[in-house]
Structures are given as structure tokens and as C-alpha cells.
Amino acid sequence: MDSIDAAIVNHLQEGLPVCARPFDAVAVTLGISVDELLSRLQCLLDDKVLTRFGPMFNAESMGGALSLCAMQVPADRYDEVAGQVNAFPEVAHNYEREHLLNMWFVIATERPQQAGIVISQIEQATGCRVYDMPKQQEFYIGLKLAV
């Protein structure tokens, strides 16, 4: 990754204008052609420096719900339970963390009431209690990682 790639990563975290040729202004700022910007962007995605480029959707504004859930999973059943939890398409992210509550996952559903149903199903499938921690206030989403 060279300095132009780094500048692309920094600039494109900010958000593009919604217009017919949204890459033009960024290309001018970076002093490269749109074609070069696009091919470098494709490489950054292929190399997994970026996980995604596109609209960032807000589940709640689509009528859906997101909830963070935690479970205390016995060590000897950890991978089995991870498989059971991950099998639910509503589970968007799942992380192993160092704590008594050692599995943390995000449930994304299109309707708020579906989240509770999925949580019950996960409890039934795994035999572990799910601690539901839906957000009550959001203070900020997004960060600017300087490269």
C-alpha cells in the first residue's frame, strides 16, 4: 500500500456525494484519474484492506432492529455453540472475547419483534442464556482510521 492508497482509504471513509459521477471530485483531490482511483479501489477490496465500499445502511431506519447479545459458553462446547449461533442468518457478527461472557454477537432483523424470537431460538438451540443488550442511545458510529 503506497501513499496514494493510504489517501484513498482516508478519503473514502468520509462519504461520496450522491451524483452521476461521484468519484470525480475525489480523483481530482488525489491528483489521479478516475480510472486509476477505481482500479486501486478494486485492489484495496481484493486485498481486504477495505471490507466493503458502498452505501452504509442503517437497519433501524429500514424498520429493522440490531441488538448486541452476550453468552457465557462453556469452554468445552465453545466451537459447537459458535457453529449453532453462526447458523442463524440474523447473526451478522460474532466475536470471541475474553470475559465470563465470552461470546458476543449482533442480531440484525428486519422487524424489531423478530429479534426476540431469534434470541429464544438461540437459547433453545444452545442451552445457554442470552443476555440481550439493545442500544438505548447511540452516541456515534464510524471512526476515522488514519493510515
Add this chain to the structure above:
Amino acid sequence: MTGKPQATSKAQQDGQSLDAIDRQIIVATQAGLPLVAEPFAALAEQLGLESEEVLQRVADMQARGVIRRIAAVPNHYALGYTVNGMSVWNVSDEHITELGRLIGGLDYVSHCYQRPRHLPLWPYNLFAMVHGRSSDDVVAKLGTIADLLGEHCRGHEVLYSKRILKKTGLRIKA
């Protein structure tokens, strides 16, 4: 601890106001935007729509907050931010809104939320995801947060991630 009932009902209205074409656009761009000079025209062609209509609908969805922004999502790990700590803080409910805004405004905090406690196991109500290039880096940043919270903080922990078990984008069905 109000839980913002007004925001919820507005969000539900917005959700109901997405029509079939909006949903087609969402489904077509969930994996990403076409990487061409005129991505909305490419999207329009793919969906059999006029590009003006696609642009207008995307702009409307952004104005309504359905789309936060059109941007790149970095892979923290690939950028050298290899340590992410979910810091959790037990702060007084009376001050949580001002404290949350303060901590959420820090540039190394990616997500900052108030969430419910589950006593006695879980006394923490303020969550802030902190990203750093090393454990020392994250520890230093946590020290800054602790100083900012000061006497309003009754305890905290940081939960480091050991393993990503699953990571997919938001997926909705057509």
C-alpha cells in the same frame, strides 16, 4: 434511561416507506456499489430503471437516514489497528448522555452506545469500541477515557476480541 421512543416510531415509519424499488436498490448494493465512473447508471441498467430515478431514490434514502453515507469500510486489522477493545463503563445514569457524546466524539472510538445493565453479572451501561495499533496504545486510550469520565465512572472493564467467529454485512431479502 429513556430509550428514545420517538426515534423508534420515526424509524418504523421510514421502514414502512421503503417501497419495492427502494428495496431492489438496497438488495443490489448490499455487497457494494459497482466500481465504475457512473455507478448509479450501472445500477439503473442492472435494475431496468432510469439512472435519474436511482439517484433520486438513493439521495432520498440518505436524507431519511436509511443510508448513513456512501463510503469505504476499512478492515481494521489490515490497516494495522490490530487490537480492538470493547470498553464498558458503569457510569451514572443522570450524566450518561453528556458522557456518551464526549466519549463517542473521540476519533479512535468507532461505536459508542448506552446499553442496559444485567445485574449482578453486568453492571456496565456505556460501551465504547476502542481501536489501537497495540495493547499499549489501547491501554493509553482507555486511560484518557477514564480521565474524561472522572468521578462519574464507578468501574470499567475492557473485553478484547480473541477471534472473529462471523462477520457479514447487513443482509435483507428482496
